[in-house]
Amino acid sequence: MSAAERAGAGLAGYGRLPLPGLLLALLGGLALAAAVVASISLGTVFIAPETIVAAFTSFDGSDQQVIVLTVRLPRAMIAAAVGATLGMAGAVMQAVSRNPLAEPGILGISWGAALAAVGAQVLLGVGSLTGLVWCALVGAAAAGAAVVMLGALGRRGLTPAKLVVAGAAVSALLAAVVQGLLVLDRESLEGARRWLAGSIVGTNETLLLQVLPYQLAGILLALLLARPLTTFSLGEDVARGLGQRTGFVKGGAAAAVVLLAGSAVAAAGPVILVGLAVPHLSRFLFGRDYRRVLPAAAVLGALLVVVADVAARFVIPPEEVPVGVMTALVGGPYFVHVVRRGMAPL
Template sequence: MTEVSNWKSRSPVLGLIASIGVLVICLFISIALGAADISLKTIYEAIAVFDGSTEHLIIRTVRIPRSLLAILVGAATAIAGAIMQGISHNPLADPEILGINAGAAIAVVVAIFIFGTSEPSFYVWCAFLGAGTSAVSVYLLGSLGRGGLTPLNLTIAGAAIAALLSALTTGILIISQRTLDEIRFWLAGSVAGRDYAIIAQVLPYIVIGLVLALALASQINILNLGEDVAKGLGQKTAWVKIAAAVAVLLLAGSAVAAAGPIGFVGLVVPHIVRLLIGVDYRWILPYSAVFGAILLLASDVVARLVIRPQELPVGIVTALVGAPFFVYLARMKVSK
């Protein structure tokens, strides 16, 4: 019995280490494959003995920053989705479905339309503002429904707000060709064409959001026992929810600012993780970070190869994976 107990205590650690190993493999595949395939030997030489050749420049200035950004955005989006599902007790919660991505996106579009700027630092703050405003609006609208802020009311409110904001975004782009030209690929969700500057812009916010999320893991576990039980155990549930909302805004806002509104990663990944390791958020959050990074890296590779030498925005690939999964979850929720 002791050996079984020790194995169970070690298995999440071993699984996480194995997952990180898969992530490293996906990173090298992402760097190697694209419009022009590059060998692993050339990748090593570009990192260790850079000679300024075209292939080495492609690796250092295009493939590596693109892959690193995919890791950051995938991890941030997946953790944001896991926190939202844990705090709201809503299995359908996700930055895309609850309108947070749409809020961040329209804020960036409006800023470009009015001010004509496309500075990455400006993207970040506009995305935070839009994501926060949208989250508050969804929360208030969901609270007005019959029965209060139930998971179903929250999902319906999020879908309504997301549809409204998407329609407004489309309207702005129709009347402003300049804004459309600057932002159309970003709006579909893409990590292409990004450099180290955008990584430097969003990395501090993602790190702060990640640290805050991991610090809240035990509190989310207690909150999942029920509001009354959590309060009975001395938890200040309101502060936990506020801190969780801040973490979600930092993570989701940074991800949208860097790569556009990439959907369904935050929905799919936490469910896969729960199937593998259970409901302990001390493990769900780090696993979600790694699995989210793997999913977005793999999706980006598919996006590059499916119509090579051209490529799709990665947001289209994640939607093809996530939309059927969302329908499945919705049907399961209704059947219950």
């Protein structure tokens, strides 16, 4: 067992589950499907599963069926898409930085996207959805580039812990500027405050269709990088010794993270800490091969956010808790747990 493998196993805690991958994939798919059905059916109005099926097979224009198609289904889809992309973004970031605490929310990428979107709204008056999505992507790219550069610079100087603290400081800085902007412009505050908490309430298929291309591009790019990332995750020097052109891998990974995290933030605001536990669980289930870990992270991430979104409706009814708060409440304790156990570098 190499040092890197040991670290991976140590991270998972118990080594690897011996269940065959196919069975696991099947279970994951079923769980996700069940969660999506639950997400469509549960809420202030309960909708029976047969009504959901009927909405697709024999649409009759009834209120319930309209709710299914125009409100609940897009929302479940957005939740799934956001979760899948954030889960994958976290997995890619952890593989590249070999840092078990790397995650878009922790390293400031989410807030980069949020700042750019809010800034464009307040300062430049950008109002169109496409414009905001692009701004979020640019913001994520800027913050992501900074983090990757820091990681690259700090091969020796910057330990995983320091990178996390640097990311937290970046986040604090960006959040301070966002708040400053919102102080200046009350109208934007009204529009942005729900979004800034990480919320998918009231999203519709227009938004989904806007961000979907970027999400798909990010997912595709990440999957293409899966094999090189597996090699890279052994360490950059090792990867280079094996003949890998590590610059391409890092650049590609950065682009994938920007697309994945940026589009997720554009859709739902900074939903944080999804990309932390999900890749850990994926590696625990599937080992260190990112050809399996990445799809698993997508499915588990989707599952996490969909379930969190369903739970968010029942915490303080009739109010809904923003889904970003739910993921933070789940992810925060996990983060602390990882820190307490002592994180081995990946």
